[in-house]
Amino acid sequence: MPNKAASSSPTTPQPPAKPWWLGLVVVLMGAICLYAANELANTARYSAIGPGLFVTATGIGLILLGLLLLIQIARGEKFEPQDTENAEGDTPMDKRAFFIALAAALVPVFIIELLGLPITAMVSFTLVTLAFGSTQIVLNLLVGFILGSASWYLFSLLGLQLGDFIPLLGI
Amino acid sequence: MDTLGLLLQGFDVALTPTNLFWALVGSTLGTAIGILPGIGPALTIALLLPVTVSVGPVSAFIMFAGVLYGAMYGGSTTSILINTPGEAGSMMTALEGNKMARAGRGAAALATAAIGSFVAGTLATLALTFAAPYIAELAFYFKPADYFALTILAFTSVAVVMGSSRVRGFIALFIGLAFGVMGIDTMTGQPRMTFGFADLLDGMELTVVLVSLFAVGEIIYVASRYRNQKDEIVSVKGGILMSKSDWKRSFMPWIRGTAIGFPMGALPGGGSEIPTMLSYTLEKNLSKHKEEFGKGAIEGVAGPEAANNAAAAGILVPLLTLGLPTSATAAILLAAFQNFGLQPGPFLFTSNPELVWGLIASLYIGNAMLLVLNLPLIGIWVKLLLIPKPQLYAGILVFAMIGIWGVSGSVFDLACMTLIGLMGYVMRVYDFPIPPLLIGLILGPMAENQLRTALAAGQGNPAVLVESPMSITFLAISFLFLFVPFLIRRLRAVA
Secondary structure, three states: OOOOOOOOOOOOOOOOOOOHHHHHHHHHHHHHHHHHHHHOOOOOOEOOEOOHHHHHHHHHHHHHHHHHHHHHHHOOOOOOOOOEOOEOOOOOOOHHHHHHHHHHHHHHHHHHHHHHHHHHHHHHHHHHHHHOOOOOHHHHHHHHHHHHHHHHHHHHHOOOOOOOOOHHHOO | OHHHHHHHHHHHHHOOHHHHHHHHHHHHHHHHHHHOOOOOHHHHHHHHHHHHHHOOHHHHHHHHHHHHHHHHHHHHHHHHHHOOOOOHHHHHHHHHHHHHHHHHHHHHHHHHHHHHHHHHHHHHHHHHHHHHHHHHHHHOOOOHHHHHHHHHHHHHHHHHHOOOOHHHHHHHHHHHHHHHHOEEOOOOOOEEOOOOOHHHOOOOOHHHHHHHHHHHHHHHHHHHOEOOOOOOOOOOOOOOOOOHHHHHHHHHHHHHHHHHHHHHHHOOOOOOHHHHHHHHHHHHHHOOOHHHOOOOOOHHHHHHHHHHHHHHHHOHHHHHHHOOOOOHHHHHHHHHHHHOOOOOOHHHHHHOHHHHHHHHHHHHHHHHHHHHHHOOOHHHHHHHHHOOHHHHHHHHHHHHHHHHHHHHOOHHHHHHHHHHHHHHHHHHHOOOOOHHHHHHHHHHHHHHHHHHHHHHHOOOOHHHHHOOHHHHHHHHHHHHHHHHHHHHHHHHHHO
């Protein structure tokens, strides 16, 4: 299998940028919860406990935690990416691979209803292998199609509703 | 004895050809996914859930238990042969086991791991057999306030123990709670946090979130940081027999490992990392061959492996008796119970005894199957490691897609899969633990129900939450979990 060339890392180590956006996103999530709680009707309440109680508590919790996180970021909190099998946290991010892998997950949203599971599986399978550096596109398309078709058949037999083989063609 | 009688009835259920078949399927699948990277027991059970609807709950849970135990067995194989622990609980096994393999003692390392897993699994299942009915009896006396306090304990412990930062652990928990409130409120019928999407009226499915975080998030993360190096698989020389000295040195570590792993696995936030590390440290201190530690000491494999397996059995105690999940795998098992319209807890022991005791009995059978599957067939399992990683991860995405599409047939769920997968990627980059999110999602609705029921019964007076000794105890332990590490750090700084 052809090897993927590793992304070149900068020769001078740069101090990591502070991820302020992370804290802000958490605060925003909390704000969304509070907004949703506020939208709930006050009529469905008994003994001052309504459907908004938990939503409000969650919102307040997220806002407070988001602010705590922002304080930690300001104090220089370190964020070490996790080590996992086949990936080390200190490896620089390969943006190309990231976007191709993301595309592999996103593509089914647009094509599965028209082209069906086997073809969608073929496309996503090939995109993931591409993200991992495989250049045997034809082979991967074939393997992906066989895997998708076999899975579609087998899981349909087991009772899953996976739609037509190729809905656009009515097969 | 009542318990023995019930267990025998359980064997009646577990020993039917159909259930033996499902135990074998689960054990085989579990071993395979324990060996393969990128996929673990929680994700596997989530992907199997839609398929098991036609199978029936007893057979389904027997299969899931096989997957759970099997993954522990399979994980030790990769730890020993290629020095890659699949999960935190296998780190100690990798430390000593791989050194043993490199010194030509791979067969003994694999044997002590497999036999230790069998011994620990059997002993832990025995402990489950006798402890579970008593804990379930106790739970009959729990009031809503007690259950609420217990969920607070579960939340606090998983958020604090899992991961390197309490703030990030709690953020993950609260995101899970936010996902948990989406959908129609069961008490008032009002839609909450649906933002006009009809697909969200049924709430956020745990399966969608789990599959997205574990499969999609992992794939994007690994692809973007792929370390493309061939795994150096140490070949297994010699037979699979352990010498007399190996047996002598492994026996007590197996027992001690079980004694450490089982209660810790049963505790909220216990996990498998702490018991395996404790076991390793204990065996190192007690060993007559201390100089071998770090170079391939068999006690360093035997003890932690037993602790790991016993902890896996331990998670079933709070799950079956209280309906309380203490890990990601337990969370998906709880979701599986709910899928079948069952609620684990004390009532399950009386309403579905054949399910509970059939499941417990099948754990003994599964353990025996796994010993047979793992020891003599190790050469075959190792071949799985030859599957090229790009195609392996691509296959995982295909199954993830099938798992989500097959359940709902909804493009909305596939879009959520991508978004939540992206969130899973960010969580890995910035070191947010994932299990608290899942625990928040699955337990949040239960916590809310118990809270609102307790407050309604108390006419809205929050003092009702701290009335009973049980709820005070649980809340006090939660408080300790939260503040004791902080106090210890402060005291150390002052000293």
